[in-house]
Every structure is written in C-alpha cells, then in structure tokens.
Amino acid sequence: MEDKNKITEFNSETLDLVNRIIKRYPQGKQKSALLPVLHIAQSENNGWLCSETMDYVASLLGIQPIEVYEVATFYSMFNLQPVGNCVIEVCQTGPCLLNGADELLAHFEKRLGIKSGETTSDGKFSLKTVECLAACGNAPVIQVGTEYHENLTIQKADELLDRWQAENKISHTNPYV
Amino acid sequence: MAKKILLNNIEVPGLANFEVYRQLGGYSAVEKALKSLSPDEVTEEVKKSGLRGRGGAGFPTGMKWGFIDKKSGNPRYFVCNFDESEPGTFKDRHIGQLNPHQLIEGMILGSYALGARKSYIYIRGELFYVLSIIEKAIDEAYRNGLLGENILGSGYSLDLYCHPGGGAYICGEETALLESLEGKRGNPRIKPPFPAVVGLYGCPTVVNNVETIAALPWILNNGGAAYSAIGVENSKGTKLISACGHINKPGVYEIELGLPVEEFIFSDEYCGGIRNGNKLKAVVAGGSSVPILTASLILKTAKGEPRLMSYESLADGGFETGTMLGSGGFIVMDDTTCMVKNLLTFARFYHHESCGQCSPCREGTGWMEKILTRIENGNGTMKDIDLLVDIAKHIEGNTICPLGDAAAWPVASAIRHFREEFEEHVKLQRCPLSR
Ligand SMILES: Cc1cc2nc3c(=O)[nH]c(=O)nc-3n(C[C@H](O)[C@H](O)[C@H](O)COP(=O)(O)O)c2cc1C
Ligand code: SF4
C-alpha cells in the first residue's frame, strides 16, 4: 500500500478549499494554515503523511519542509507511517479505564489479530491507543476518522467491526467535506 | 431548581440552528452591546459579574481583559480555547455540539469589548465533527448580519474562524495554543510577557475557555450584578461539571457554585449515587491534574465542614487535605478501583503529552510512568514509593508551564492519601484488586 497515489498535488477542488482556509489568517501568516492543511493532506494521502506530501504542503504555504516535519512529528493525529484503510483509535485514559477500556482494547486486538500500533495483513484495519477524547461521560470511547463511538460494549464493537468489514470502511476522509 | 445560565435551552430540538436560537432570544446581548454599550462598558459588566475563567485556572475574566494593551496600535485578537483535553473534562464539547450560537454570541461580545477584528476558535483536532457544526453556525451568523462587515449597522466588523488542533494536550495551555495557531509545535512560551501584551502574531491577545465565553450573553443581558448574586464567596455564577466514572448518571451538569459535594454525588438531580450500590472510594474533582481526595475528604473538609463545589471550599486545607475546582472534570471512583493503576494511566498521559522543553517534566514524567508500571506489575519496592514522591517534588514549580505541576500533583496526592495501597502492591508483588 505504500506507493499507491502519494499525493504531491491537490485537485482544483481541494486547492480551492485550501486557499479559502489560508485567507482566514492575516496576510503573511499563511503558515497558520499548516494544521488544517495537514489534516486535508493526510486524508487524501491514504491516512498518513509521507515526505513527498509534506514537501508539497510546504511549497503550497511557502515555508520550509523542515517547518512541516517539525509540526507533523509533534501532533499525535498525524501518522508518519502507512496505516490501514480504517484506523480504530481506542481511548486508554483513566476515566475510560474505569469503564472497561482495557477489555475493549483486548477484544479489538483479539478480533483483528493485531496489537495496538499494528495493521492487519490485508491492510484493512489499524489499531491505535489514544488519550482522553473528551467524551468520558460515555466511556469507553473510540474514534474512527471524524466519528466518535461512545458507550461501547463488546457486542457493539463486534457489530461495528462486522459492518466495517462488510463495507470496506475507509476512515480517512477529508474532514472539511 | 438550580439556576441555568449555560444549559437552560440545551434540550430544545434544533437549538444549533440560527432561527431556533434567535427565537429563544439569542443574539439579543449582541444587539444590546453593539447598539448601546461601549467596549469598556462591556468589560465593566464582566468585571462586575465576578466571572472567573472556566478553563481551569479560575482567573477573573474582566481583569484579564483589562490587561489588554489597547495603546500599541497593533491588531488585537480574541481566541477561544476549545482544546478540551484534560482527562475527565467534556463540558465544552456539550456546548459546541448542541449550542454553537451561544459560543459565537459570546465570541462577538468578547471581540467587541477587546476591539478584535479577527477571532479564532481553536478546537482540538479530534473534535472535527464539532468544528463542522460550529462552522455551519458561523455561516448562518454571517448570512444574518451578525458577523462580517458592519454588524447590525453598528459600524463594528468582525471575522470569526475555527482552527483545528492536531492532537496535543499541551495546546490547551494558552501560549502553546497560540504557537499552534501560528502553525508551529505547541511549545509553551516563557511568561511574561503575557498574551495580553504579546500574544498571537506578537499582538495583544486574550484567550478564554469555551464555557467562560458562553456565559457572556447572559451576563450582558442580565447585568454583571445579577450574575454575581449567584454563588458563594468569590465563586460567582454557575459552573458546568462533567461527571464520569462509577456513578449512576454520568453527564454534564450545570450547578450553582456552592452546591454541597454530597448533594452533587448522591442526589438524583445530578450523579445519582455510586453505581451498583458500591461504596465511594475517591474523587478527582477538577480534571486529572488536581489532587485526588478520599471519600471522607471530598465530602467534608478536614475541619469537618461540608465540602462545597466552589473554588474556595474545594481548595480548603491546601494540598494536604484539599484539592481544586479546576476545569470541573469530576471523576468518581468506587471501591473496586485500583489507585495505582488509575494513577499509572494519568502518569502515562502526562509523559505522552509533555512537550519536552524542560528536563524535569520531560524526564520526570517518564520516570514516574516507569516506576508506577513496575509497582502495578508487582515488581516495585518500598523505596520506589518514596522515589515517586521525590520526583514529583522536583518537577513541581521547576518548569516553564504548569503541565509539570499537573503531572506532579496527582502522584503526590495519591500517595499521600492511599499510601497503604501502594505498599500492598509491593508486599504482595501484585495488584491486590486484579483478578
Ligand atoms: C497543560 C495545560 C492544559 C490546559 N488545557 C486547557 C484546555 O483544554 N482548555 C482550556 O480552556 N484551558 C486549558 N488550560 C488553561 C489555559 O492555559 C488558560 O488558562 C485558559 O484557556 C484561559 O481561559 P479562561 O480564563 O477562560 O479559563 C490548560 C492549561 C495547562 C497548563
Ligand atoms: S512543563 Fe512540560 S509541557 Fe510545560 S513547557 Fe515544560 S516540558 Fe513542556
């Protein structure tokens, strides 16, 4: 999956969106658009950021590639390695743990046959642990792309997995669309 | 019934739509302020209200606005802190998702008072679906003449935008947030200078929490005096508490400050008591960063007085026997909870989220996580417990930003109040509660 369609150029529709976002910041401060543009770039580049894509983002914003790498490596939502089509992020912080996040993660690991941080061999799913998602009242919580799934039980997790298997779920869609 | 200021209409269907919000009297505070009050008069009302920042630090909002440098001639910025990443805290999401116009109305009021022409809502990247809801509401506000050029014919113009984060708790710290908004890593800045003088793009800036901003429409409609009539001591008005953990009714509640903690935990109006008829063991009252308290100390102060949900009462006894109101993230634990394991997840969190600029925080949080893992897995020693206390002491107060303190306090307090449980892990060489 590594080499399919590395994004080194946005289509005109995406470029329009990016230009609208750049205009939100004062003149000369287009670097401010970096985080939103990286989110868009990652979604178009199969859910991760390769150096080619980051270089393209740098050229779009008129900044140095290193300024993009610095940022991409700092924020946990950016994947710097290829990921599966559907990335499942399981919250592991205290409040979710009080409500069974441990068992939930173990169940995902068992069903998918991978550990957290890994991708299934068919490239369909990746599993990640994340910190508090600001939904602790509905613990345990997982995130898949821009979707939250709350009050999860093992049974609900199975239903979701079955559905995602069947529909070949892709979690990295442009968050602005 | 407690007075509702922030959530009074939250259950109205379609509240996120402009028409519904407007019909309920929404944007009347903007009309009033822009047509009949000067920016300084708006600030004055906020000062009178006694409103304190709801992001965690509790700094008086009007006073903070008063520090803004209006003389420099540089543009001024008003920024909303919607990073909401403190474990246990999920109140801002509630407002953003269900009542985005209340936040937008507050943003217009604050921007007007400060003289900002461009304002930003910085929202954690994980909450993109909430960002979409807010952006839709912003579009509606533009279409109805409440944002953009010459708002309601008042001559005042404002542009408002959302900005997503990228997954980093530290960007909730206001100077890290500003760095992040400038497209950089979220490294907190050394203060002073404070943002009111040197903030976004080097210009005077105020950063406020979502809940703080959402209280502004009510304050401008009803007057600062009416707001300060609610509450106790210097804890004025209402506060959102996000309650989670082992309670019957987790959720977001609006309380009048001064409500007894016991009533909050056990009455059916709020948490509805402990799940499965279990016993209350411990509470983290204000988000993961504040000291944990035992059941008896959260219900009553060391002097034996009922503990209240207020800045003063929760802090009564200092860190020996008290805690902090913080962000209002109220985490309740029953007697099935392992204090070591719970603390371990918080230690891992702070280690993961340290930006790495200061060595006591960068290294200390890693050591604490490692030692706690050792104790939880049954490989700890008695010396490890004292070592944890020692590391926490060396982090506290020795860092650029308060994340270091936030990492140290949970460790110090858990060992202060539950030391025997740590010792038992060492003696048994396993977690006494694990199956
Ligand atoms: C590590 C750290 C994380 C923080 N996270 C948040 C946050 O998620 N939301 C927030 O409003 N304030 C957060 N704060 C507090 C902000 O620095 C700042 O005090 C607040 O945004 C000011 O707004 P207020 O006065 O309206 O509370 C955090 C502070 C620290 C040190
Ligand atoms: S205390 Fe920690 S998070 Fe704060 S600036 Fe220092 S290293 Fe970064």
Ligand code: FES
């Ligand atoms: S701890 Fe999982 S959402 Fe907060």
